[in-house]
Amino acid sequence: MQSNEMLEVARLALEGKPSDVRLYLAKLVRKARKEDPEYASKLEELLKTDPARSNGILRKNQPPKENALSGEELSLLRTPQNTVELEPLLDNSLEAQLQQILMERLHAKELEHKGLNPVSSIIFQGPPGVGKTMTAGWLAHQLGLPLYVLDLTAVMSSLLGKTGNNLRSVLDFAKSHPCVLFLDEIDAIAKKRSDESDVGELKRLVNILLQEIEYWPNQGLLIAATNHPELVDPALWRRFDLDITFFLPSEENIRKAVIQFLGADYNEFSHLIDFLVDSQKGESYSNIKRTINKLRKLKIINPEEFERSSVKYLIPNIDDLSRQKRISFAVKLVSDFSFPKQKAAKLLGVSRDTIRKKINEIQS
DSSP: OOHHHHHHHHHHHHTTOHHHHHHHHHHHHHHHHHHOHHHHHHHHHHHTSOOOOOSOSOBTTBOOSSOOOOHHHHTTEEOOSSOOOSOOOOOHHHHHHHHHHHHHHHTHHHHHHTTOOOOOEEEEEOOTTSSHHHHHHHHHHHHTOOEEEEOHHHHHHSOTTTHHHHHHHHHHHHHTSSOEEEETTGGGTOBOTTOTTSOHHHHHHHHHHHHHHHTOOTTSEEEEEESOGGGBOHHHHHHSSEEEEOOOOOHHHHHHHHHHHHGGGHHHHGGGHHHHHHHTTTOOHHHHHHHHHHHHHHHHHOGGGHHHHHHHHHSTTGGGSOHHHHHHHHHHHHHHHOOOHHHHHHHHTOOHHHHHHHHHHHHO
């Protein structure tokens, strides 16, 4: 370490700025990797030690006061005040992967004794609204770590030429103390470097991420998410310790989501549960929540017309159905979803006798 570098470390330490010390040392590690790899490796191991924790890294939804980020860089980060306590609605295989991550942290010392490290970087892939962001928040809560969300849209909109420096500063900040950093929509900047439509600045961002992800400290957790895995640079993809795929909810999880989103209104909707579950097949959790909230509002605003308005909302083209299709749908409501014949007949504009006759034909 050169004398001026040592003076800078001493100054920051004496001023009581541990986060700034760690940020500065992280920059020295990058510089030393080419000149003195052994020294860089030793310094990096020191940076991986768990720093003394203060009473709450986040306060009033703001990043710590002790940081080396400028106002422009700070604007790239969001710090949600409350992470998610409820376990996300996930299939068994995905849930097992999350539990493995938590168990590795619980047994980190035993793993390190065998030369192994817990997972420190993960990439989530899957369609929008399937729980990627919620899962990142839940993991942060389970690990007892602050959650930072990097606004990659803000990264992209910042001035060209500064983008790379801003991104590197934010990553250094997140590496300076144990936390969970969530990079949402990473495909916005981590496109394949062979993409000819890309500008040089984006390619430099990919190179920065390639350098940083590989050396992410074990005490923290880096989570990236993408809705378009085919766009992400393969070299970047390989740097992550773990790849987790999210899918649209199964029928079982749709039912759980419907019940969870109904909350205290469950009893008022209990006779519609099967119908609601069937109508939401192929939808994401966010869309299911939006639908349930809409129906709860309809129930409050116009309770007398609720069932008709709810069916029309779920089946928007119901009035355009042919008579034969309306009869078939009325039969489905009665036989599959336990709708009273009278209600089904009124909703679909067919007689109860027609519904009864059709059901008898099917059962005979």
